[in-house]
Amino acid sequence: MIGSLMMCVSALVLLIGMVAGIVMGIRQDFLLSPAHAHLNLVGGVLLFLFGVYYRLIPAAGRSLLAKVQGAMHIVGGIMFPVGIGITLLANHAYMAIPIIGSLIMLAAMALFVVIVLRTERSGAAA
Numbered sequence: 001m002i003g004s005l006m007m008c009v010s011a012l013v014l015l016i017g018m019v020a021g022i023v024m025g026i027r028q029d030f031l032l033s034p035a036h037a038h039l040n041l042v043g044g045v046l047l048f049l050f051g052v053y054y055r056l057i058p059a060a061g062r063s064l065l066a067k068v069q070g071a072m073h074i075v076g077g078i079m080f081p082v083g084i085g086i087t088l089l090a091n092h093a094y095m096a097i098p099i100i101g102s103l104i105m106l107a108a109m110a111l112f113v114v115i116v117l118r119t120e121r122s123g124a125a126a
């Protein structure tokens with residue numbers, strides 16, 4: 001189920017994000033801190049929360065829309081922070097990567113709004 005996949009990916013992302021935070025602290029180099037923050041929050045916490053929603057309400061999680069939403073958030077939620085990191089390291093080059101990543105995530109967020117409204121209206125969440 002897409003919810004399980006999302007929670008597994010999120011757990012791995014958070015592990016990597018925390019290691020990156022420790023490395024930043026050890027090196028006292030905080031250039032990549034915006035990438036770290038977005039990886040943990042968008043690629044980790046948000047992805048986990050969406051996954052929990054699909055697990056709590058299986059009717060929502062089984063829909064094709066949820067699978068598309070989950071896949072898009074996984075791609076965008078990783079591409080966006082990785083893109084921020086690449087852009088920072090490359091002196092603001094490769095801006096297209098975080099921009100495309102953010103747009104994928106925005107589209108995924110819009111899908112999630114549709115999914116939540118549909119689920120609430122259908123009474124499947126009760």
Ligand code: HEM
Pocket residue numbers: 014017018019020021022024025030033034036037040041044045
């Ligand atoms: C082992 C765990 C973690 C370590 C060692 C760590 C370490 C760090 C460090 C060194 C910074 C930079 C601080 C600075 O710029 O002065 C930072 C910033 C930040 N971290 Fe973490 N972090 C960890 C986990 C997390 C998690 C789980 C989240 C979110 C869910 C998070 C969100 C943030 C945010 C929002 C910032 C501020 C970014 C900014 O101001 O640009 N961190 N962290």
